[in-house]
Amino acid sequence: MSQEFNEEMEKRLIQLREEILESIAAEDEDFRSLVNAMGIKDDGDVASDDMMVKKMEALNQIAANRLKSVEAALVRLKNHRYGMCLQCGVKIPEERLRAIPYAVMCVSCKSGQEGNKKRAW
Numbered sequence: 001m002s003q004e005f006n007e008e009m010e011k012r013l014i015q016l017r018e019e020i021l022e023s024i025a026a027e028d029e030d031f032r033s034l035v036n037a038m039g040i041k042d043d044g045d046v047a048s049d050d051m052m053v054k055k056m057e058a059l060n061q062i063a064a065n066r067l068k069s070v071e072a073a074l075v076r077l078k079n080h081r082y083g084m085c086l087q088c089g090v091k092i093p094e095e096r097l098r099a100i101p102y103a104v105m106c107v108s109c110k111s112g113q114e115g116n117k118k119r120a121w
C-alpha cells in the first residue's frame, strides 16, 4: 500500500465524511419542518406522519452507520492498518478500496458474511 494511495484515500474519506454530515444536516432540516407541519394538521394523517418519522430515523441511522465506517477507516489509516481485512488480515485490493474507501473486509470475507450472495464487490 503506497503512501500516495493512502493520501488519496484519506482525502476521499474526509470528503465522504463531509457529504454524510451534510446529508444528515439536510434531513434534520426536513425533520424539523415535518414536525412543524404536524403541529398545524388535522388528526387524520397522524399514522402516515408517524411512518414518515420512522422512515427518516432509519435514513439517519444508515447515514450514521456510514459515518462510523468512514471514521473507523480514517483511524485505521493513522494506525497503518488501512486496507487490511478485519477478518483474515489479507490486503484488500486497491480497486476495491477505490470503489468503497471505507471497506474493512476483503471480498471473500464480506461475501461470506452476507451469506455467499453474489456481488461485484
Ligand SMILES: [Zn+2]
Pocket (backbone or CB within 6 Å): 085, 086, 087, 088, 089, 090, 105, 106, 107, 108, 109, 110
Ligand atoms: Zn478477509
